[in-house]
Amino acid sequence: MTQPAARRPGRPSVLDTAAVSAGALRLWTERGFATTGWNELAEATGVSTRTLLRHFASRSDIAWIGVAPATERLRATLAGAAAEEAPAVVVRTAIVESVSRDPRIQELAPDWLRLISSEPELAATAPRIYRPWIDTLSAYLADRLPNSPAAICRAMATAYQSATFAALIEWAESGAHGDCADSVDRMLRWMDPHLPRS
Template sequence: MTRPDRRRPGRPSVLNIRAVGADALRLWTERGFAATNWNDLAEATGISTRTLLRHFPSRAEIAWLGVAPATDRLREVLTRAADDAPVAVVVRTAIVESVSRDPQIHELAPAWLRLISAEPTLAATAPAVYQPWIDTLTGYLARRLPGAPTAICRALATAYQAATFAALTEWAESGAHGDAADSVDRMLRWLDVHTPGTVPDGPAREP
């Protein structure tokens, strides 16, 4: 996609969503989320306030842009997984694959993680934002574990989401060395032992 001309804010023919998110994140990193408004975002992105508001109901929508694509990647892997594959292995693989390996996103991820962890407004919206991700994983667990109560499947999915976020946060705070997806994989192996369908002796070993 072609990025709109930053020197002439207005109505671009094609809105580069990724560029908007990156520019907004840089602005929030410099000034703080609460200290900026839509006019500031328009100046930072080169897109008119009117156009931004047409695409994003709130500033938080911009901050959480990466979660929906991650949910789509999670769903795709779960959907194509073999029905006889170990549940825990499928879940871990799907979550790891849901973490973007895009170099640009990888570069911005530490700043994004710091932002959503430190900003109360964004932290408050996190449960609703992650709900589709949790629902997707809950549905898979319920299908593969027909005897498990729905509440258990949801609890497992919620635990996986919390562990994934913890792994990403630890990766960022330790200097963002290596691939974020690999850090998630190492963290989730500790959950294998507690998840039905784990292969023997597979839980917490280093890959």
């Protein structure tokens, strides 16, 4: 996955965000998040400090790099669902689809989950980072459950996000066996009865 830089005079740069994320995660796993700066990140990722700063406003932006694509996968799956499909099934399917099945990402996922759940700076930014994901699901629920108060739809979407994260943490802590998306699917099936089936 590559991300073009903002337009500047001369030749535009292209950043391999997946490689940057992997290099940063290896560094943080070995040395810790709080004690490593931009120079160490540049050395670990093979990307200059200047380029990193052009693409990322903070180190935490690198740590959370996978959430935006997950939100896009969630949005696309919800948008593509047939109107006659049960909301419970659509929501579970969309959330499971939002979890990457890319083997390279799944290999890094346990270390990433440990990092974001244990580093205070990252934990503090989690609500802001997950807000678009929650907003996307909340909007779908409000559309499919028009008589439900907006606060209830947001609370349900937040509960789904928490359950998804809990499933991923459990998967990582139990040895990261199998596909983490399947672990999320199993967890969310417990929540199916709380949404209308038709």
